[in-house]
Amino acid sequence: MPMTIQSFHPPVRTLMGPGPSDINPRVLAAMSRPIIGHLDPAFVGMMDQMKDLLQYAFQTCNALTLPVSAPGSAGMETCFVNLVEPGDTVVVCINGVFGMRMKENVERCGGTPVVVECDWGRPVDPQQLEDTLKAHPEARLVAFVHAETSTGACSDVKTLTQVAHAHDCLVIVDTVTGLGGCELRVDDWGVDAIYSGTQKCLSCTPGLAPVSFSEAAVARIKARKHPVQSWFMDLNLVMGYWGPNAKRAYHHTAPINALYALHEALVLLQEEGLENAWARHRHHHEALKAGLEAMGLNLLVDEAHRLPQLNAVKVPDGVDEARVRGLLLERYGLEIGAGLGPLAGKIWRIGLMGFGCNRKNVQLCLHALEAVLL
Ligand code: PLP
Numbered sequence: 001m002p003m004t005i006q007s008f009h010p011p012v013r014t015l016m017g018p019g020p021s022d023i024n025p026r027v028l029a030a031m032s033r034p035i036i037g038h039l040d041p042a043f044v045g046m047m048d049q050m051k052d053l054l055q056y057a058f059q060t061c062n063a064l065t066l067p068v069s070a071p072g073s074a075g076m077e078t079c080f081v082n083l084v085e086p087g088d089t090v091v092v093c094i095n096g097v098f099g100m101r102m103k104e105n106v107e108r109c110g111g112t113p114v115v116v117e118c119d120w121g122r123p124v125d126p127q128q129l130e131d132t133l134k135a136h137p138e139a140r141l142v143a144f145v146h147a148e149t150s151t152g153a154c155s156d157v158k159t160l161t162q163v164a165h166a167h168d169c170l171v172i173v174d175t176v177t178g179l180g181g182c183e184l185r186v187d188d189w190g191v192d193a194i195y196s197g198t199q200k201c202l203s204c205t206p207g208l209a210p211v212s213f214s215e216a217a218v219a220r221i222k223a224r225k226h227p228v229q230s231w232f233m234d235l236n237l238v239m240g241y242w243g244p245n246a247k248r249a250y251h252h253t254a255p256i257n258a259l260y261a262l263h264e265a266l267v268l269l270q271e272e273g274l275e276n277a278w279a280r281h282r283h284h285h286e287a288l289k290a291g292l293e294a295m296g297l298n299l300l301v302d303e304a305h306r307l308p309q310l311n312a313v314k315v316p317d318g319v320d321e322a323r324v325r326g327l328l329l330e331r332y333g334l335e336i337g338a339g340l341g342p343l344a345g346k347i348w349r350i351g352l353m354g355f356g357c358n359r360k361n362v363q364l365c366l367h368a369l370e371a372v373l374l
Pocket of ligand 1: 074098
């Protein structure tokens with residue numbers, strides 16, 4: 001049968017949902033540079049720079065800092081499969097969709113999750129974590145989400161980590177939506193294991209998961225009694241390619257061009273300056289918030305715990321939220337996100353992430369929303 005399928009040319013969109021975010025043309029251009037071998041000395045040099053750039057983004061000196069060759073979910077799994085052993089008790093704080101996924105990861109690793117259940121739209125409560133750890137002295141790990149994409153709530157990583165450490169637990173932190181968009185200091189805050197994604201505030205192509213592990217986490221991994229059940233994510237093996245002083249031995253074929261893109265996205269972050277990037281997210285969030293409130297729309301999360309990069313907006317009574325999103329896409333090429341789980345139909349999620357966090361996008365979004373809501 002003759003094939004008549006043509007090349008795919010996507011429509012032009014402005015991405016203001018929960019991710020992926022719009023990508024700087026410099027990042028897309030980097031991706032189209034010629035491929036070289038993943039063990040080529042030039043590529044290996046680029047890997048060393050990538051580590052430095054990721055350490056800067058995470059604000060860490062952790063030697064084991066690398067991009068996992070798969071999306072944010074694989075960053076999550078990498079943390080859990082390496083740090084959870086069968087029979088371990090893990091305290092999982094749930095204040096949205098992604099905490100629920102952490103619980104499932106613990107179960108699949110043969111661990112026993114103990115859940116700290118928090119309200120959706122609120123940060124994780126350190127007192128609830130403290131009470132739970134007192135009741136479970138056998139716990140070895142605490143897991144929570146820094147920037148909960150399903151609600152727009154930001155949890156206090158520093159305080160939660162202090163509480164966990166006071167009970168001899170290591171922490172696993174999800175900062176898929178946090179990295180590059182709001183304050184995060186892995187070393188100062190004592191975080192043991194952390195993962196992110198490239199498609200949110202780093203404004204890179206989806207499909208890579210920056211991760212970082214402290215010395216205490218590496219020691220825990222090296223002292224495991226059971227082998228890591230995932231061959232691909234076993235850091236003992238990955239370290240031979242990415243690890244400190246590694247011989248860069250073949251483990252898997254790295255996604256070479258995607259790594260060029262991440263390198264460029266991180267160079268852009270370094271050029272802007274991390275703290276300037278955080279301030280830019282805060283600045284445009286304030287403008288968006290002011291415009292939304294002037295339209296009579298309200299945000300879900302209280303002011304003190306709002307993520308600037310993920311704005312959860314309450315859908316007014318009587319408004320068909322899916323129709324609004326459809327009209328924004330059709331008339332303005334503008335994508336915003338829907339609510340998830342118990343918040344489905346109740347909120348829109350407006351992303352101001354990375355390259356997409358700018359005045360033009362704020363104005364487009366406010367203008368378009370006002371026009372379709374009238
Ligand atoms: N964790 C959080 C907080 C997220 O927002 C996401 C994706 O939106 C993930 C994990 C999973 O990342 P990915 O979709 O890249 O696998």
